[in-house]
Structure formats: structure tokens, C-alpha cells
Amino acid sequence: EHCRVQAVEERTNNECSCEISLLRQAVLQNNDQLLSEMLCQEIYKKVINCRGGWGVAGTPLHAAVSKGHLSCLQVLLAHGAKVDCVDVKAQTPLFAAVRGKYLECVLALLRAGANPNGNSTNNCSPVLTAAREGDVEILKELLRHGAEVNSRSKVLLWTSSARVSSGPLYLAAVYGHLECFKLLLLYGADPDYNCTDARLLSSMKQPKTVLEMCLRHGCDVEFIQLLIDFGANVYLPTLFLTLIFCVFLTSSGNPKTLMSQCRLALMGIFTRCEDLSLSKAPPVCGHVLFLF
Numbered sequence: 001e002h003c004r005v006q007a008v009e010e011r012t013n014n015e016c017s018c019e020i021s022l023l024r025q026a027v028l029q030n031n032d033q034l035l036s037e038m039l040c041q042e043i044y045k046k047v048i049n050c051r052g053g054w055g056v057a058g059t060p061l062h063a064a065v066s067k068g069h070l071s072c073l074q075v076l077l078a079h080g081a082k083v084d085c086v087d088v089k090a091q092t093p094l095f096a097a098v099r100g101k102y103l104e105c106v107l108a109l110l111r112a113g114a115n116p117n118g119n120s121t122n123n124c125s126p127v128l129t130a131a132r133e134g135d136v137e138i139l140k141e142l143l144r145h146g147a148e149v150n151s152r153s154k155v156l157l158w159t160s161s162a163r164v165s166s167g168p169l170y171l172a173a174v175y176g177h178l179e180c181f182k183l184l185l186l187y188g189a190d191p192d193y194n195c196t197d198a199r200l201l202s203s204m205k206q207p208k209t210v211l212e213m214c215l216r217h218g219c220d221v222e223f224i225q226l227l228i229d230f231g232a233n234v235y236l237p238t239l240f241l242t243l244i245f246c247v248f249l250t251s252s253g254n255p256k257t258l259m260s261q262c263r264l265a266l267m268g269i270f271t272r273c274e275d276l277s278l279s280k281a282p283p284v285c286g287h288v289l290f291l292f
């Protein structure tokens with residue numbers, strides 16, 4: 001009775017908190033049968049896509065995927081839940097399923113036509129989250145369903161040394177997820193991924209490519225080898241980085257092809273030194289010449 005009164009009051013504010021709460025409760029209890037019965041009643045059906053309740057950010061569909069309750073998710077979709085409805089942070093149910101690492105829910109949502117990129121007003125994306133978490137199966141499904149492989153985050157990533165832009169490749173590298181890193185490259189991630197967002201660039205000291213970031217961050221040599229295999233530009237901005245690069249390469253098991261990459265990288269530095277007049281040439285050029 002209390003509930004009904006409240007619901008009527010809420011309805012004047014164009015909301016139906018009570019029904020939403022009850023739907024949500026059935027979902028959280030994973031009671032798909034009750035949920036199904038409720039959704040046959042108009043009073044519940046009409047709030048199926050409402051966000052609601054006190055301090056609740058999402059819709060019943062968000063509640064279902066946040067717990068991995070697949071059967072409830074299917075009941076909701078069958079009764080007209082919108083697959084790409086957003087919560088207060090503009091997160092779609094797919095995003096919540098990825099964050100919760102529920103592969104079956106991710107698949108069900110993608111098959112029901114969920115946008116694999118989530119909602120563009122959200123700061124993050126399903127691909128970024130899967131890459132950061134190292135969920136290779138979920139990442140594969142997102143990419144197979146057409147998710148943007150070079151999806152850009154609207155926020156910067158803090159590494160141990162600096163703020164860098166955080167594309168999926170960056171995140172896979174920084175968090176050490178080699179399989180995800182490889183998968184992203186196989187699906188066409190740009191091995192020279194570099195920030196181009198003017199707003200982000202203004203708050204970064206110096207933009208860094210993935211290769212540079214891997215070197216600075218001390219990623220395993222496999223990451224660097226993959227970047228080279230996928231055609232990353234090996235011209236590095238400083239002699240210091242180039243030397244780290246060469247040390248990395250010579251310490252790996254494949255020195256012959258890698259040494260040529262090392263030579264290329266050094267040539268890049270050398271060419272830039274040549275551009276300067278002799279009097280202005282920095283001491284590093286002398287060191288590079290010595291190495292040759």
C-alpha cells in the first residue's frame with residue numbers, strides 16, 4: 001500500500017520509483033520467472049527503461065548485467081528493454097557487462113544489437129575497459145562485432161612517469177596484457193597510435209607514441225617486437241630512448257632483423273643531427289657518430 005501511494009506521488013514527477021525498485025529487486029535476486037510475470041503487467045512494462053530509485057544510477061538492464069544475471073537480461077530484452085539505454089554516467093549495459101567481465105552477457109547484448117562502442121558521451125569505452133582488464137575473450141567479441149580498435153579515451157592515463165593519452169594499445173601495454181595487445185594489432189590498431197586530441201594535448205607535457213611509451217615504461221620485449229612486426233615507426237625522439245630501444249632489441253632472441261631496426265632508429269637521430277649546423281650540434285651527435 002505504501003508502495004502504491006509512493007508510486008502515484010512519483011508519477012506526478014513523471015517517475016514510477018516503486019515499480020522500478022520492484023523490477024530491480026527481482027533482477028538482483030536473479031528471479032527471471034517473477035520478472036517475466038511482472039513484465040506482463042503494463043504497470044511494470046512501462047518503466048522497463050527507466051533509471052530509478054534512490055541512489056540508483058541505471059535501468060533494470062544495468063542491474064542485470066552488473067551481476068551477470070543472463071536469464072534476467074534475456075527476459076528484459078524480450079519485453080522491450082532498450083539495449084543501449086544509458087545510466088547517469090552515460091554507460092550502456094554493454095559497458096557494465098564488460099566491466100563486470102561477464103562474457104555471456106556481453107555476447108547476448110552484442111547479439112541484440114548493442115553498440116560495441118558504448119555511448120560516445122561516456123569518457124571510456126568497452127574496448128578500453130577490456131584492454132585495461134586484459135579480458136581477451138571479451139575484447140575479441142567486441143572487435144568481432146565492429147568495435148573501434150583505436151577508440152580514444154577522453155581522459156589521460158597516469159603512468160609512473162607522465163600523463164599520456166590512453167588508447168587501448170597503451171592500456172594493454174601498461175597493464176602487461178600481451179594477448180590483448182596482439183589482438184588489437186591484429187584487428188588493425190595503429191602501431192603508431194599518437195594522441196591528436198587538442199584538449200588532451202594541452203595538458204600533456206609531450207605526446208608519446210605507443211613504442212615510446214613501451215620503452216619508457218619498461219614493457220617486455222615481446223610488446224616492442226610486436227610493434228615492429230606490425231610496422232611501427234622506429235624513429236624515436238631522443239638518443240636516450242633510441243639506446244634503450246637498441247638494448248631491448250639486442251637482449252631479445254632475434255638480433256639479426258632487430259639490429260637493422262636499431263640501426264634505422266640511430267639513423268633517425270643521426271639525420272636530425274645533420275640538419276643542424278655544426279656549431280649548434282648537440283653533444284649527442286658526437287656520441288651517435290661514435291656508435292657508428
Ligand SMILES: *[C@@H]1O[C@H](CO)[C@@H](O)[C@H](O)[C@H]1NC(C)=O
Pocket residue numbers: 084086090115118119120121
Ligand atoms: C548516448 O546517450 C544519449 C542519452 O540517452 C542519447 O541521446 C544518444 O543518442 C546516445 N548516443 C549513442 C551514440 O548511443
Ligand SMILES: *[C@@H]1O[C@H](CO)[C@@H](O)[C@H](O)[C@H]1NC(C)=O
Pocket residue numbers: 194195196201207208209
Ligand atoms: C605525436 O603527436 C604530436 C602532437 O600531434 C606530434 O607533435 C608528434 O610529432 C607526434 N609524434 C610522432 C612520433 O608521430
